[in-house]
Amino acid sequence: MPALAPELEVSRWFNAPTPLTLADLRGKVVVLHAFQMLCPGCVAHGTLQAEKLHRLVARGGDVVVIGLHTVFEHHAAMTEVALDAFIHEYQLTFPIGVDRPSEDDPIPRTMRRYGMRGTPSTIVIDRDGVVREHAFGQVDDLTLGVLLGSLIAASSSAWTGQAEAASGCDNAGCPLPAVAST
Template sequence: MSRLSYEHAPDWTVSQWMNTADDLTLASLRGQVVVLHAFQMLCPACVTHSIPQAKAIHQAFPPDKLRVVGLHSVFEHHDAMGPVSLKAFIHEFRLSFPIGIDQQSANNPIPVSMQAYRLQGTPSLILIDKNGDIRLHHFGHLDDLHVGAAIGQLLAEKTG
């Protein structure tokens, strides 16, 4: 299900970053289109569809115009999907874009960023425009042509 929106994207809350020396913030990415891929490494649709799609987007667009950011949002099987396992997963799948581990909530099994973005599960795709507004919010697999067209439209827009 896709939801078109113009609400301002909330900051993500990440306990650890992988594939980047710096902690990424939405403010630091302002002026670029951000493709936020929320996934879990034990999610079959993530492994077969969204991870390859995120890799392809990352390779297809210049990093000064578009940034792919992975958000590993674990809401089940917490013990099996810790940072050590994720690091091995990133290596095996040759993921080179930044990936943040969604901060676990103290009193809720749903991680903090997953709650803030009102994600229904994984995989989820969020497109954030150059001004930091959510322009597409989709749960499940979205075909490459649809994603590419939406990204092209966002890249062509002027910041305002």
Template sequence: MTPAPEIAASRWFNSEPLTLAALRGRPVLLHAFQMLCPGCVSHGTPQTQRAFELFKHSDLQVIGLHTVFEHHAAMTPVSLEAFIHEYRLTFPIGVDEAGDGTPIPVTMQRYGMQGTPTSILIGRDGNIVHHGFGQQSDMALGAIIAAELAAPHA
């Protein structure tokens, strides 16, 4: 198992700042997206909103991460705020910290993400259970989440 690196977020929407350290003991679904990513807009972000609503009475923590690695000038926090409002996103969303001298943001680098959308499930023990890139089946992702929710607490 691979330990999940901490999230580096420069700003939060729909939430106070969240850390994986503070969430240890709870499964975490981390959804990395860009608002100008067609797959994120059509599939990944709506899927994450559905997961947030479906599992809201469990101890699953859903976190969106706006992970900008291209078109930086267009994807500002002001634009993201409008996007969140227009798409009625209610789950916590952090803005991935800008990379130091690189267009790749900090959390994206830490997780070795290939792009967006990316869905990562972190187990109660803080280890990565699932790291999926691109469009993923609702049924498959739901089954992985349900299995982690049903796993005994460490």
């Protein structure tokens, strides 16, 4: 069986009444949006995409969108007070965790655990807790939607054992089928 996604190391949560864990979210598809509030790609696309997705799926219960504010540069400018103002100004309603800083490394702990290359990063975790997509940069809305739809439609057992091998999925993810050109 593939390895489970690493647990999040968060120092504080915004928009969440209690701390979230991936273990508690098992059985749901999780979209983890890693961002920095001073990252142009995050502000222009990634964070807006995460908010839109959260609002679309908030009532269904099959998908959970989580933000991870992961600061690896400009540490002094990106405080929790500034993040709180950013969340308010952009009217973000999805839960957002602050990635726990490393003591002797500018790369925060969750970012390091996942091997993220920067922000924005989108990580999709299936119902069994396995990473199925790990993307750096802008992710096309339709591509993300197709992946989420396939993961929602699949039962948890479809992602294990021989069914996983037959589907073409592996630890790197589930590739979209090739489209024949006409």
